[in-house]
Amino acid sequence: SGTYSAVIVSNCGSTFTYSVTLDEPDPISLDLELVAPGCPDLPDGEAYLGVAGGTEPYTITWSGELGVIETGTVISDLGEGQYSVVMEDDNGCTQELDFTLEANDDAFSFSLGTDTTICDDEQLVLSAPAGLEYLWSNGSVDQFIVVDGADLGPGTYPFIVEASNPFGCSHADAIFVTVYNCTNSVGEVGKxxxxxxxxxxxxxxxxxxxxxxxxxxxxxxxxxxxxxxxxxxxxxxxxxxxxxxxxxxxxxxxxxxxxxxxxxxxxxxxxxxx
Incomplete structure (x- = not known):
């Protein structure tokens, strides 16, 4: 930046002076905001690039593992992976940022409830949310399982379920069920x-x-x-x-x-x- 002058002398002896002031643009500053995908296999991530400084207009190019995928300040429909964004201003100055998107895996959560007790002549139904895929610690793949105190007998038993959706999100929870012998004689009750x-x-x-x-x-x-x-x-x-x-x-x-x-x-x- 600064002021510069040019002096031109013609064949006739005439002198011409021309001055110009050049202002240096502000330094380029990039602000990248990311929205992670909701699940590992769900392409709903987004990225926003804010630009300050340099000389407008800006050219913004987004690239992924397969090359250029979008231009502009906003890109959407992103899945998990590695990406980069390049900004070039009107003077040809460039800056590049690399970033990685990882799913939050928080699309849903649930609880089987607090640890509980039942008698050996009672049953307890444990349930996970509807519309998912299930795997219980007893091998069941149903949404519900029935805990039968008579089948288990007195003791404390853990039950675990992992539920997942088609996009790779999953959540697991566990509950401990204690089975008591509630068929004691009258003289033993209360002991x-x-x-x-x-x-x-x-x-x-x-x-x-x-x-x-x-x-x-x-x-x-x-x-x-x-x-x-x-x-x-x-x-x-x-x-x-x-x-x-x-x-x-x-x-x-x-x-x-x-x-x-x-x-x-x-x-x-x-x-x-x-």
Whole structure:
């Protein structure tokens, strides 16, 4: 930028002076706004390019993995992938931005509800949202499953469902259902198991948990098991007669939720590993 002059002298001795001032454009600034696709296989993403500085008019070109796909300040109908946008102003100055679109995968979410209990002569219907594809931890692909306390028997059981739509979005949820023996005789009704406590919960690293209780657990064989959310036994142990604590290590366990169960009883505790 600046002021420049030219002096011209003719053959006749005449002198001509011409001055011009050149102003440098403001620096080019690009502002890229992205709207991610709603699902991995749903092409509904968008991109907006704002331009400031330089010299108008601007030429904006969008490219994907297969080459140029659009021009202008806005592009829509984008799926997941890698893209670039090039801006060229009227003076031939260019700037380029590369960007990646990844689906939010938040098209839907749902909950099977809070953990619950039923009697061994009751049934519970678990339901996922309509219009999706389903896979339950028991192998069912239906929208609904029926939890039958008589079939399961006393204990705590995890049920997990993963639901997905045709565009690749999915969501999973889990619920723990505890089945109690509610057919005790009148004299046994109201008899409560000793309270079992666990510390720490959640546990961190490999420190694991310590469970403690006061009094005898009715019907206990002194064997215990630890199950993951799929119901798979990941650890077993046994306490000595008269012992009122159990140590459960977290060594080799992945982060998540587990169920500790006193075998032969209806006593189960949900524990967390972070």
């Amino acid at each position: 409560k198991e000793p309270q079992v406590q666990v510390y720490p919960n959640p546990a961190h690293g490999v420190e694991g948990w310590t469970l403690s209780w006061n009094g005898a657990l009715q019907g206990w064989t002194r064997n215990w098991s630890l199950r993951d959310v799929t119901g798979r036994v990941v650890q077993k142990g046994r306490v000595s007669e008269g012992q009122n604590t159990a140590a459960v290590t977290a060594l080799g366990l992945a982060q998540g939720q587990y169920v500790w169960h006193a075998e032969g009883t209806t006593v189960s505790l949900r524990v967390q590993l972070n």
